[in-house]
Amino acid sequence: MAVPRSVLPLLFLCFPLCWAQFRSVHDMIYVNITAQAPCVRLMNATHQIGCTSAVSGNVGVLHYCAEQSDVDWLIQSAKNKPYMPLMVPRLFTYENVQGLRASGKISGILVAYGNRSDPQPPQAGFSPVHKCPNDGYGMYSDHPEYAHCKNTTWNPLGSGLSYLDYDFPMSLLVNQSDIDYLIDCHNRFNKYDNDSNQAYPLCAVQIKDRMDGAKDSITCIRRSNLNINLNPFVYCDALGDKNVWGTLRPLNKSTPLNDSKELIVASAKIDTWSLFHNVGGVGANDATGFIALLAAAEALGKLDQVEKNAMKDLMFVFFQGETFDYIGSSRMVYDMRRGEFPAKLNDKVPWQPSLVNTTNIQYFLEVSQVGLWEQSGGLWAHSDPVSQKTSAVRDNVNAIFSAIENATDSTNISIGKPPSFQALPPASLQRFLREDLGVPGIVLSDHMAAYSNNYFMSRLDLPAEIGMDIPANLKPDEAYDYTTKQGESLTKVATVIARTLYQLASNKSPSEAAKITASSSTINHLLYCFLQHANCPLFAEVLSSKSVAALKSLPGPLPRYVSVPQNAANQISQVVANLLTFYLGERLPNLNTPTECKTPRYDHINSYIFMNGRPVVNTTDNTTSYASFCMRASVQFSTAVSPAFLSNEMLHSNEYSTWTESRWTVLNAKIFLVSSEAEQTITLSVGVVVILVSLVLMYFVNTKSDVLFTAPEAEY
């Protein structure tokens, strides 16, 4: 029953008249769950995946599953269905979720993920995505030999859990206090031995996270565009964000690349994904690629300007949305092939970067997951067998490989080539080769065949799993500078990348390349900031003061889910762009205020970014100011929204990623007690009896009033 809004203030006023209620009735019944990361619904051209609750929310009896036997009990002998199991992370496996789902006894799943619940990743590994990631959207979609990962299964542990469609909600609980309360409530009301079911009242949970979109992207986009409705409603949004790219030396349309094949591209992907929406701190090994590339960019950015000018054009690209069928790279290639990358040439703009096309790429080096190379016996340089049938491509690929080989020799890493029959692993390079087989490229990774990462694309791909062994007793600033095992090994990888790129770009000898070394403190800081705490000195230095303030409230690392396009780039893309500017650019000491440090309108080549700088403590009056500064670099964002959403034909073409995220309006969860059906029926029966008896009694009282009430005293 909804009380009209206007009555509520009145109700509030009447507080003293409602009997001794120190708390509102709502608070006597419900306890809200303060924070949750829900599993949300995503759609592609043919399917919907993820979770949704019913319109009015899903209610289930809480059952705390700490052991496998608890799950089995739920499936086999629980009687008071539906249930809402609260699982420790270890039990949230494909088998258990499917078992519970098939039993039909659950109305949702809660997963504990507070600070005290040790995730205890299963030894056997856990990967909720496909065995063949991004299948169908790479270059081998219908290749007889290589399609569907035919000769190498890249992610053998992939269960596909994230890609299933659930008609119930699942949520990750991120606040330890919520988890404690739930367990306590379970212990107080629902703790029964596993043979006999306890009587009511039982502790229950309701999750409300109804998704608006349904069926598939095509349907929900069509519905969002329908005009017949009086109040237009958007059901889903295309996934996407911004790619970040920057060049060591500005590209200028005054010296067009035209047909020259002299551009070197170094790329990595930024984004990752987990079943639970926007959970930070996932995809640690996934992040090693772009972290190493950033550190390499720093090493190369330190070169003096004369040397930079003598080198070939070197472009760093950080792709967004690659997890969802290569959103970022497919868009970049699409723009390149249409002569619109970085932007259409416009005579009115005097300073514009030259057009870049796939045909300009001489060497393409992609850095994939590289965090676990020590376990897998070194780095592996993957290349594509199909394109290498052309000798020109093969020669260039070999040139990249020998540059890597030289670089690894000088850093004591072994580098291997997978067998020549093996195809490329899922990588952005595949999108380039799909359009242009003439792009010579290598994907650098820490696995020969199957991924070394046993927790690929899961929330258990944790920093601890890649040797981020920061002792727990360190203070934040000590932890920030601490050199972990991963820090050590990733510094080597970054050095290899920097030397390889230097060698390729400058044609200098390996011994000259050996002067370039990635900074181990940069790697430490990047690892700490991206994987442990985003609220760290490095980010605080390179971001704008506004973004720094926004980071202050973030307890952990930045989420790296691509999400849906906003006006500004995602936080994570913004950070990468600022870091790249910081590493590649030059300081402009004359521009000292944010208003002065603005990219001029005529300049489409460079970006000017006013960075917050390091805190400077003034010893005289103990105040902190910031040594803010202005940076200029040829670093830009480029659209990372799938071309599929540009036209209806492309949406139906199966050529580009079609992933969309459903919208939702309500997202909440609460804990409360439920009474038994019998009790409720008793209350209703009593009510019905009361009203019927009253009616009958009053009928007789009224008709016989002359008997009951003799005319009262005459003197009245």
Next chain:
Amino acid sequence: MTVKEFFGCTFIAYGPAFALFIFTIAREPLRIIILIAGCFFWLLSLLFSSVLWNIVWPLKDQLAFGVVFSVLFQEIFRFFIYKLLRKADEGLQTFSDEPPTASDKHTIAYVAGLGFGLMSGAFSLVNVLAMATGPGTVGINGDTPYFFLTSALMTSCFILLHTFWNVIFFWGCDKRNFPAVGFVVGFHMLISCLTLIRPLQPATIIPAYCILLVTMAIAYKLVGGSVNNLMAFLTCKRAGYASN
């Protein structure tokens, strides 16, 4: 709570009042006007006690303060409506088709009292019932699981109490019988404070209903009832047994 419990509690709380309304008031426009007047005056008392409660902010958390003054305000406004109705009595009679009888004064008191009670009942239960359709029931923080049932029973009790109190109060004012007026105010205060001591526990229900029985008996006696009449009613005797 579920829809079932919502309807159960609604029936319990408002069932008796609904029956009274249907059989004794609904068909007579004059009585409806008086009923609404009763409702209105209770709302006025609510307004004044809320204003007071908001003004005297240091005592906002002192529930006892709020309760005591709200009872006083209700009784003051009961007096005001008594004054008003007695003044309007003659005017109101012109609407009526039938000539005034001796029992009309009691009828007016009864109808106004029911209006008073209905409004107080509506306000005490509506925010509880608003929560009742959700999936949960009271108890997660250790409150009594019978909260809804107790609330409904108390509401029902209060509606009837206000009705009978009004009859006694009006009679007391007419007769300048101050003990009767004092009885009403005193018991109103007593039962309100009772709920203050043991908030909404089943234990408050029994004394509340005992008071209701006593009040009912007194009111019945005042309007010309007697044990004989009651016996006659129960044994289905014909009308006129004790009439003049």
Next chain:
Amino acid sequence: MNLNRVKDEDKLELCRKYYYGGFFALPFLWLVNVVWFFKQAFIRPAFEQQQEIKSYIIKSLVGCILWTAVLVTWMTIFQMYRADWGEIADNMSFIIPKGIA
């Protein structure tokens, strides 16, 4: 309008107007006609225009029932196959449900 105060020939005229009006895809008019003139047509003692009124009322009733049948059938079919029809059904819908196909 109080039918008791209307002359019988006017009643017939009124009934006829309602009957013809119903043909403009207004089955509700037929329903009103049936309810309004039911007493006149079937319960009142016979009068001159009763036969005619009766025939209009019966025809109105039949029309109304036919309309109801057609509408109910269509609504059932639409609700059952809305999801399968996809775009066509979406274009026919005024309110598209959220969260289901």
